[in-house]
Amino acid sequence: MEAKYIIYINTYSNMKRLFLFILIFAAVILLYYPVIFTFFSQDDFFHFKVSLTNGSIQQFINLFGFYPFIERGIAFYRPIFREVIFNLFYSFFGLNPYPFRILQISLLFLNSILVYLLIRKLTNVKYLPFFVAFFYAICSAQVASLYYLAGGIQVLGATTFLLFTLIFTQNNLYLAFITFLLALGSHELASVIPFLMTALCFIVYPYKIALKKIWQLIPFFLFLFYIYT
Numbered sequence: 001m002e003a004k005y006i007i008y009i010n011t012y013s014n015m016k017r018l019f020l021f022i023l024i025f026a027a028v029i030l031l032y033y034p035v036i037f038t039f040f041s042q043d044d045f046f047h048f049k050v051s052l053t054n055g056s057i058q059q060f061i062n063l064f065g066f067y068p069f070i071e072r073g074i075a076f077y078r079p080i081f082r083e084v085i086f087n088l089f090y091s092f093f094g095l096n097p098y099p100f101r102i103l104q105i106s107l108l109f110l111n112s113i114l115v116y117l118l119i120r121k122l123t124n125v126k127y128l129p130f131f132v133a134f135f136y137a138i139c140s141a142q143v144a145s146l147y148y149l150a151g152g153i154q155v156l157g158a159t160t161f162l163l164f165t166l167i168f169t170q171n172n173l174y175l176a177f178i179t180f181l182l183a184l185g186s187h188e189l190a191s192v193i194p195f196l197m198t199a200l201c202f203i204v205y206p207y208k209i210a211l212k213k214i215w216q217l218i219p220f221f222l223f224l225f226y227i228y229t
Helices: 002-037 042-050 057-062 080-093 097-122 128-138 141-147 149-168 173-184 188-204 207-215 218-227
Strands: none
Touching (some): 002 097, 002 128, 002 141, 042 080, 042 149, 080 097, 080 149, 097 128, 097 149, 141 149, 149 173, 149 188, 173 188, 173 218, 188 207, 188 218
16 A cells, blocks of 8 residues: 555656646747747858768768867867757758757757756755746746857757756766766867866765865866866
8 A cells, every 4th residue: 555655656746747847848839939930040051061071971070170260260169069960950951940940949948857857956945946947948048049049059058968967966977077078069168067066066065075076076177177278
């Protein structure tokens, strides 16, 4: 009887969580559905140009290389959500904006769920994770990240990996390091991640334990120091 009661409670809790996610998804669609019907802008065509290859695997791999500004006219290293995305989507969909826009909406929804999961790990306050995720999804800052495709998709993608990294910080630093690298390959602003991880340690753990945990973050800082020197 007790086991059935526990199963019932877990099922109810999961259904309630699913309902909250559906509310967030509905809000995102209701507020931002016009984005789906928005065409490309000038910067988007520039990104199409710099991401073009002859279709060979070698040239695709070269998209991850480091090049001086004078060679390609690109000042920042963002291959994952710039060259790779624009290259693959152009190869499969041509100049069809709908797949790009659907990806943006999907990333925003995914990021909202990740915000929910992160806040849930940090606090026991009932419904706080939902409200934080909901207001993250509908905040005015999302207008720029959705309507300005060229830069917005990079920010959304980097945010996805940033949130994964913070979620993994407590229990799997190996996965955290992988998502950290992916975030750096999406947007240079991901360089703040080791500092956010440090702050997270002081939030989650008592002071003395946090100091010990920070030593485990040294590889993140060393890698960051290496690529910026």
